[in-house]
Amino acid sequence: MHKREVWTITALLLLAVFASAQKIVVTFPAYDIVLKEAFPNADVILLTKGVSDPHMYQLTPQDLQMIKALTERDVIISSMHAPFELKIAEMVQNGEIKAKLIDLTKIQWYLTWDGKLVKEAEHDHGEHDHGKHDHGAHKHDHDAHKHDHGGLNLHDHGVFPPNVFILIEEVSKATGLKPDQNFIQKLKQLNATYANKFSGKAIAINPAAQYLLYWLGFRDIALFIKEPGVPPSPADLQKALQYAKEGAPALAVAVRGEALRIVDNFRNKMNELGAQPKIITADFSKSYLSTLENLAKEIAGTAKPTETAQQTAAQQPSTAQQTQPVAQTPNVSSGVDAAVWVALVAVVVIAAAIVAIALRRKPKR
Numbered sequence: 001m002h003k004r005e006v007w008t009i010t011a012l013l014l015l016a017v018f019a020s021a022q023k024i025v026v027t028f029p030a031y032d033i034v035l036k037e038a039f040p041n042a043d044v045i046l047l048t049k050g051v052s053d054p055h056m057y058q059l060t061p062q063d064l065q066m067i068k069a070l071t072e073r074d075v076i077i078s079s080m081h082a083p084f085e086l087k088i089a090e091m092v093q094n095g096e097i098k099a100k101l102i103d104l105t106k107i108q109w110y111l112t113w114d115g116k117l118v119k120e121a122e123h124d125h126g127e128h129d130h131g132k133h134d135h136g137a138h139k140h141d142h143d144a145h146k147h148d149h150g151g152l153n154l155h156d157h158g159v160f161p162p163n164v165f166i167l168i169e170e171v172s173k174a175t176g177l178k179p180d181q182n183f184i185q186k187l188k189q190l191n192a193t194y195a196n197k198f199s200g201k202a203i204a205i206n207p208a209a210q211y212l213l214y215w216l217g218f219r220d221i222a223l224f225i226k227e228p229g230v231p232p233s234p235a236d237l238q239k240a241l242q243y244a245k246e247g248a249p250a251l252a253v254a255v256r257g258e259a260l261r262i263v264d265n266f267r268n269k270m271n272e273l274g275a276q277p278k279i280i281t282a283d284f285s286k287s288y289l290s291t292l293e294n295l296a297k298e299i300a301g302t303a304k305p306t307e308t309a310q311q312t313a314a315q316q317p318s319t320a321q322q323t324q325p326v327a328q329t330p331n332v333s334s335g336v337d338a339a340v341w342v343a344l345v346a347v348v349v350i351a352a353a354i355v356a357i358a359l360r361r362k363p364k365r
Contacts, residue, residue: 022175023074027085028054030255030284031077031158037288038168038179055082070099075174079104081154100174107170108163111153111210155207157255159284161191161215186289194296198303201248203240205266208253216299224266244275249302254283278302
């Protein structure tokens with residue numbers, strides 16, 4: 001083997017290392033949008049892309065082939081409450097999938113329908129029937145203390161900033177990938193500028209909106225829709241109507257097209273009942289940071305700043321708690337992730353071995 005051939009093979013191996021980006025597989029939107037911005041060098045895959053109701057999704061043969069081909073360098077992000085997600089978890093446990101699984105229920109914060117923030121939704125997956133969308137029946141146990149606040153809102157869809165900080169840290173630990181520092185700094189800036197800065201009444205048109213209104217500081221929130229495909233109860237409708245007539249901002253968070261339809265339904269219903277709501281729609285289906293910033297600016301133009309920001313901050317994970325894990329992530333000046341360095345070392349070792357073998361076989365003159 002000539003030296004030129006040896007170095008050609010080495011170059012191809014190096015190219016293959018950089019071409020095979022680590023995969024981050026997510027089960028629900030808009031986790032994919034967030035992670036694409038946070039880890040631009042990774043291959044982020046949304047399993048339920050284009051699906052109207054991800055809760056009812058069933059894994060296709062193509063999905064199974066893809067997730068079984070994942071390696072230890074890859075990771076799967078799962079909210080662990082849809083049947084297909086539980087199937088994936090079972091396959092990981094049985095060793096059919098080599099990728100690491102990040103179970104969101106074990107790491108992130110959840111809101112209850114009556115506005116309590118709790119950690120780790122240790123609910124009974126086996127009894128969770130999304131065919132009926134009955135989330136309200138769930139209770140969970142945290143630190144041996146029962147939380148019964150009318151059920152958990154499991155639909156933050158990855159847009160709640162405290163959970164974004166946590167998720168980025170977990171993905172970084174699982175994969176060795178380093179998050180984009182511009183993304184981290186911008187999210188910290190938005191968190192410092194807008195978190196817990198508003199008060200008064202607000203309307204969450206759909207479940208994900210409750211999370212962002214809570215982040216902004218609202219604690220008196222009327223929820224219009226609590227479950228996809230389920231109309232509001234008479235009590236929820238009446239409360240939303242009352243708040244709309246009082247001029248409270250109404251927020252809808254879209255991660256796919258369904259929220260836009262809900263907005264139309266909300267507007268029509270309010271108009272029929274004599275209210276002209278101040279509707280703000282935040283569409284996270286294309287971007288996260290810019291949408292979050294625009295949403296906060298719109299709220300700032302319609303809502304009053306809180307006079308008790310320091311008091312309400314104690315009810316939410318502090319900014320220091322939210323940002324500390326990411327701030328501790330080493331800043332990589334070279335721009336190369338740890339996993340890539342390992343692969344590079346392996347390539348160099350292989351190349352050196354090839355050169356040594358080639359030189360040993362070289363005929364003596």
